[in-house]
Amino acid sequence: MTKVASIIGGGVIGGGWAARFAIMGWDVRVYDPDPEAQRKIGEVMANAERVLPMLYEAPMPQRGAITFAGSLAEAVTGAAWVQESVPERLDIKHKVLAEIQAACPEDAVVGSSTSGFKPSELQDGAIRAGQILVAHPFNPVYLLPLVELVPGAATDPAVITHAKGILTDLGMYPLHVRAEIDAHIADRFLEAVWREALWLVKDGIATTEEIDNAIRYGFGLRWAQMGLFETYRVAGGEAGMRHFMAQFGPCLQWPWTKLTDVPEFTDELVDLIADQSDRQSGHMSIRELERLRDNNLVAILRALKQQEAAAGRLIRDHDDRLRGPLGDDVPLVTVQRKIPVDWTDMNGHMNEGRYGQLFSDASEELMAHVGADRAYIEAGHSFFTVETKVQYLHETHAGEDIYVTTHVMMAQGKKLQLWHEMRRTSDDTVLATCDQFLLHVSLETRRSCPPLPKVAAAIDALEAQHAEADQ
Amino acid sequence: MTKVASIIGGGVIGGGWAARFAIMGWDVRVYDPDPEAQRKIGEVMANAERVLPMLYEAPMPQRGAITFAGSLAEAVTGAAWVQESVPERLDIKHKVLAEIQAACPEDAVVGSSTSGFKPSELQDGAIRAGQILVAHPFNPVYLLPLVELVPGAATDPAVITHAKGILTDLGMYPLHVRAEIDAHIADRFLEAVWREALWLVKDGIATTEEIDNAIRYGFGLRWAQMGLFETYRVAGGEAGMRHFMAQFGPCLQWPWTKLTDVPEFTDELVDLIADQSDRQSGHMSIRELERLRDNNLVAILRALKQQEAAAGRLIRDHDDRLRGPLGDDVPLVTVQRKIPVDWTDMNGHMNEGRYGQLFSDASEELMAHVGADRAYIEAGHSFFTVETKVQYLHETHAGEDIYVTTHVMMAQGKKLQLWHEMRRTSDDTVLATCDQFLLHVSLETRRSCPPLPKVAAAIDALEAQHAEADQ
Structure with a gap:
C-alpha cells in the first residue's frame, strides 16, 4: 500500500517536502488554510518534477498523488510521516503539534521543519513527546540532501531510527544532531x-x-x-x-x-x-x-561550465581566449586536449559516450573554421549529425593528452561526411576513429538544404585540399 | 617574448601561483631560501599539471619554464609580475618588498598573497608604493579562480588595470576590493x-x-x-x-x-x-x-556523482536502491530516465556524445542482467565495445522522459552484437538507434576470450528469446 505523508503548512519548505515525498512514491496530503497554498505548492512541485528525476540514472518510482485536505485532522489521519512547516512562532507550533497528535497515528513520525527551535521546546506539553523530532531541511528541499535530524531527550529512539530510514529512502541525508541547541548546526x-x-x-x-x-x-x-x-x-x-x-x-x-x-x-x-x-x-x-579535492573541483567547475554559469562561465570565457584559429595542415588538427576526470570511469578509462562528444567537438571546430560558427547557427543554419560510426581501438585514460585530426571525405550540397582520428599525443597512436555523416539544415523549416555559399565554398576547398593530400 | 613571473616564497600558495603562470605560458623564476622549496613546488606543479588543463576544451599555451633563482634579485630582474608569498609577518613582508623593489622593473606588478594585511600597511615605507597591491588567491591556487585584488591609496590605477588583465589571462577572477580592511572579504x-x-x-x-x-x-x-x-x-x-x-x-x-x-x-x-x-x-x-539555481545544482550533484564523492555518493547509493532488476519483456527495456540538463546544450538539445553514453548505459544494464556485473568485472572479466553505429533520428530535449530497448542480435563466443532503440516515453517515437559490437575480454591478459559459462548461457538464452520474438 502506498504510504501517506502529511504536509502541514505549504510554502516553499512544505512544498519542497511534498514534492520529495510524491516523486519518491508517497501519497501526500497537504493542509494549509492559505487560499494560495495550492498554487504555491503546485509551483514548487513543477520545479521539482523538472529536476529531481534528473539526478538519477535509475527509473523513478510510481509518482504518488498530492491532495489538499479540508482539515488538519483529515490530512494526518493514517499518515506514516507528518511534517510541520508552519511559521517560526513557538505558540503556533505548539497549537499545530497538539492538533496533529490528536488525529495522527501513534506510530507516525512527527517532524518539524523549524530552523531555530529545539525539539525539547516543541515537545513541551505534547501528549506523545516521543514521536516528535526536528527534521530541518534546506531549500530547495527537492534537491539538497541535508536534513538535520534533532531528537529531544523525550524522542523515542525507535522513532529516530525509523525517521532516518524514511529520509534515506527519500534520497536525503539525515544528519543526526547529537545535542540540541538553538538553530542546530x-x-x-x-x-x-x-x-x-x-x-x-x-x-x-x-x-x-x-x-x-x-x-x-x-x-x-x-x-x-x-x-x-x-x-x-x-x-x-x-x-x-x-x-x-x-x-x-x-x-x-x-x-x-x-x-x-x-x-x-x-x-x-x-x-x-x-x-x-x-x-x-x-x-x-x-x-x-x-x-x-582536485578531481571534485574539476568536475564541479566543468559542470558549471557546461551550464555557462558561475565559475564555469569564467572558464568558458578563458577557453575562448585560449582557442586560436585552426591551422591549414593536412590532416587538419581540430582538437588538442587532456582527457578530464569527468570523462572517465572510476578506473580512469574514458567512457564510451565521451568519444562521441570528442568527435562532435571536432566537427564543431571544423564548422567554426569554415564559417558555420555561432553567429551562423543563430542566423538559422546548422549542420545536424545524422549518423556516426565509432571504432574503439585502444583504451584511453584520464590525464592523457590527445588530439583529433579531421578529414573532409565528401561534401555534396547538403551532405557532408567527415573522418576523425583521435590520437595519443605522446606517440601518435590512433585510439579511436569516427565516420560522421551530417546534413545541413535550416533551423526555421527543420528541413535539409544546402549551406550558404560562403560556407559551401570553404568546405569544398577543404575537400579538395584533403583529397589531394590523399593521393 | 615569453613573459617572466617571479615567485618569492614557495610553499603551497607560491607553488600554486608558479603552476598557474607556467601552465598559462609564462616563464617562472622562483626564489625561496628553504632547501625544500624545489621539492614542494614540484609537488604542487605535478598536481596542477594533472588537473588545470582538464578544465579546458581549448589547447593549452606552450608551457613556460620554472627555474629556481640563487638570489631574490636574480629572480625579479626583468619580471612583469612579482608575487610575494612569504610568512604573514609585517616586518618580513617589508624587508622582502624592499628587496624586490630594489631589483625589479619599475613597471612590474608587485602582488602580495597576504590574507590579512592591508595594502597600505605593505606600501608603508616602500620606494614605489604605486606598484604594490594585494593579490590574495585561494587554495588550490591552480584551480580556484578567485583573487582578491586590493589596491592601497597609493597604488597606481594603471597598475590595477594591468594586473586585472594579467590575472584574467591566467584564467583567474580578479575581485577588485573597493576598500581595504584587514583580511579583505x-x-x-x-x-x-x-x-x-x-x-x-x-x-x-x-x-x-x-x-x-x-x-x-x-x-x-x-x-x-x-x-x-x-x-x-x-x-x-x-x-x-x-x-x-x-x-x-x-x-x-x-x-x-x-x-x-x-x-x-x-x-x-x-x-x-x-x-x-x-x-x-x-x-x-x-x-x-x-x-x-536548480540547473546548477543538478549539474554539480551529477558531477559529484560521477566522481562517487560527497553529495554525489549519496545520490549514487540512492540510484542503487531505486534500480530494480530488469523485466523479461521483449524487447527488453534497459533504461528509463529523464534527460538531465548536463546532457544538453544551451538550446536544450541533447548533445551528440550523450547518445553514446545512453546506449553504453543500456548495455551496462544488460550486462548486469546476464551476470556480467561489477563483481564479474572485479574478478577480471568484461565486455569491451569495439564499434558503435548511432543514427540520430529526432532531436531530444532536457527534461524529456525516454526509454531504451535492447535486443541481442548475435552472441557467438567472445562476440556480442546489440541493437538499441531510444524512444520518447510519451509517444514511443524512436529518437535514435545504436548498433553496438562488443568483445568479451580478460582484464588480466587484455585479450579477447569467451565469457564465463553462466554469463554465456544467460546471453544465449536472451539471444534465443529475442530471435523468437522477431519471427
Whole structure:
C-alpha cells in the first residue's frame, strides 16, 4: 500500500517536502488554510518534477498523488510521516503539534521543519513527546540532501531510527544532531556569515554581488565537496590538522571580523579537533585527499561550465581566449586536449559516450573554421549529425593528452561526411576513429538544404585540399 | 617574448601561483631560501599539471619554464609580475618588498598573497608604493579562480588595470576590493565560520565530520554557484530581497550563534541591500533564478556523482536502491530516465556524445542482467565495445522522459552484437538507434576470450528469446 505523508503548512519548505515525498512514491496530503497554498505548492512541485528525476540514472518510482485536505485532522489521519512547516512562532507550533497528535497515528513520525527551535521546546506539553523530532531541511528541499535530524531527550529512539530510514529512502541525508541547541548546526554558520555580510555591505566594503563572487569563485567551490575541516586538513599538508591549527590558530586573536570572542586555543581543543579529523579522513593520505579535492573541483567547475554559469562561465570565457584559429595542415588538427576526470570511469578509462562528444567537438571546430560558427547557427543554419560510426581501438585514460585530426571525405550540397582520428599525443597512436555523416539544415523549416555559399565554398576547398593530400 | 613571473616564497600558495603562470605560458623564476622549496613546488606543479588543463576544451599555451633563482634579485630582474608569498609577518613582508623593489622593473606588478594585511600597511615605507597591491588567491591556487585584488591609496590605477588583465589571462577572477580592511572579504567569512565551528566542536554539539557534512550536503552546494545574497533573493520568492529580509531579519536578534553583535536593522540597510541585489540579479525573474539555481545544482550533484564523492555518493547509493532488476519483456527495456540538463546544450538539445553514453548505459544494464556485473568485472572479466553505429533520428530535449530497448542480435563466443532503440516515453517515437559490437575480454591478459559459462548461457538464452520474438 502506498504510504501517506502529511504536509502541514505549504510554502516553499512544505512544498519542497511534498514534492520529495510524491516523486519518491508517497501519497501526500497537504493542509494549509492559505487560499494560495495550492498554487504555491503546485509551483514548487513543477520545479521539482523538472529536476529531481534528473539526478538519477535509475527509473523513478510510481509518482504518488498530492491532495489538499479540508482539515488538519483529515490530512494526518493514517499518515506514516507528518511534517510541520508552519511559521517560526513557538505558540503556533505548539497549537499545530497538539492538533496533529490528536488525529495522527501513534506510530507516525512527527517532524518539524523549524530552523531555530529545539525539539525539547516543541515537545513541551505534547501528549506523545516521543514521536516528535526536528527534521530541518534546506531549500530547495527537492534537491539538497541535508536534513538535520534533532531528537529531544523525550524522542523515542525507535522513532529516530525509523525517521532516518524514511529520509534515506527519500534520497536525503539525515544528519543526526547529537545535542540540541538553538538553530542546530548549519544555520549557526549561515547566521555568522549573514551577520558579517551585513557589516561588509553597511560599511561599504563590498556590494552584494562582490560578496557572492567572493564566495562562489572561491571557498564555496571547496565547501560544496569537502566542507570546512577536511579542506583545512588538506591545506595543512603532510603535517595534517595539528600543523594547520598551529599555523592558523593565532590569526583567531586578530580583529579580522566584527566579533572576535573565540574559544581558548588550548592543547585539549587542538587535540579534540585533530583526533576527530583523523577519524574522519585519516584513512586517506594528504596526497589522496588532494587528488580527491582536485578531481571534485574539476568536475564541479566543468559542470558549471557546461551550464555557462558561475565559475564555469569564467572558464568558458578563458577557453575562448585560449582557442586560436585552426591551422591549414593536412590532416587538419581540430582538437588538442587532456582527457578530464569527468570523462572517465572510476578506473580512469574514458567512457564510451565521451568519444562521441570528442568527435562532435571536432566537427564543431571544423564548422567554426569554415564559417558555420555561432553567429551562423543563430542566423538559422546548422549542420545536424545524422549518423556516426565509432571504432574503439585502444583504451584511453584520464590525464592523457590527445588530439583529433579531421578529414573532409565528401561534401555534396547538403551532405557532408567527415573522418576523425583521435590520437595519443605522446606517440601518435590512433585510439579511436569516427565516420560522421551530417546534413545541413535550416533551423526555421527543420528541413535539409544546402549551406550558404560562403560556407559551401570553404568546405569544398577543404575537400579538395584533403583529397589531394590523399593521393 | 615569453613573459617572466617571479615567485618569492614557495610553499603551497607560491607553488600554486608558479603552476598557474607556467601552465598559462609564462616563464617562472622562483626564489625561496628553504632547501625544500624545489621539492614542494614540484609537488604542487605535478598536481596542477594533472588537473588545470582538464578544465579546458581549448589547447593549452606552450608551457613556460620554472627555474629556481640563487638570489631574490636574480629572480625579479626583468619580471612583469612579482608575487610575494612569504610568512604573514609585517616586518618580513617589508624587508622582502624592499628587496624586490630594489631589483625589479619599475613597471612590474608587485602582488602580495597576504590574507590579512592591508595594502597600505605593505606600501608603508616602500620606494614605489604605486606598484604594490594585494593579490590574495585561494587554495588550490591552480584551480580556484578567485583573487582578491586590493589596491592601497597609493597604488597606481594603471597598475590595477594591468594586473586585472594579467590575472584574467591566467584564467583567474580578479575581485577588485573597493576598500581595504584587514583580511579583505572572503577570509572574514572563513574566520566567522571557523570560530563558530570551534565552539560547536568544543561544546560537543558536533564533530568535525558532522560539521563538514552539514556544509557539503547543504548550503555548500548553494554557495558553489550563487553565493549568499542571490541564494536568499531566490528564497524570498517573487517578493524578492526586501521580503526575505523582513522574514529573516528578526532572527538576527536571537542568540543563535556565540556572537550576536549585529548592525542595526534600519530601513536604510534594507534598502541598500535590496537595491544592490536588484542591480545584481534584477535582470532575471525569481522563476528564472530558480531554474538557474536548480540547473546548477543538478549539474554539480551529477558531477559529484560521477566522481562517487560527497553529495554525489549519496545520490549514487540512492540510484542503487531505486534500480530494480530488469523485466523479461521483449524487447527488453534497459533504461528509463529523464534527460538531465548536463546532457544538453544551451538550446536544450541533447548533445551528440550523450547518445553514446545512453546506449553504453543500456548495455551496462544488460550486462548486469546476464551476470556480467561489477563483481564479474572485479574478478577480471568484461565486455569491451569495439564499434558503435548511432543514427540520430529526432532531436531530444532536457527534461524529456525516454526509454531504451535492447535486443541481442548475435552472441557467438567472445562476440556480442546489440541493437538499441531510444524512444520518447510519451509517444514511443524512436529518437535514435545504436548498433553496438562488443568483445568479451580478460582484464588480466587484455585479450579477447569467451565469457564465463553462466554469463554465456544467460546471453544465449536472451539471444534465443529475442530471435523468437522477431519471427
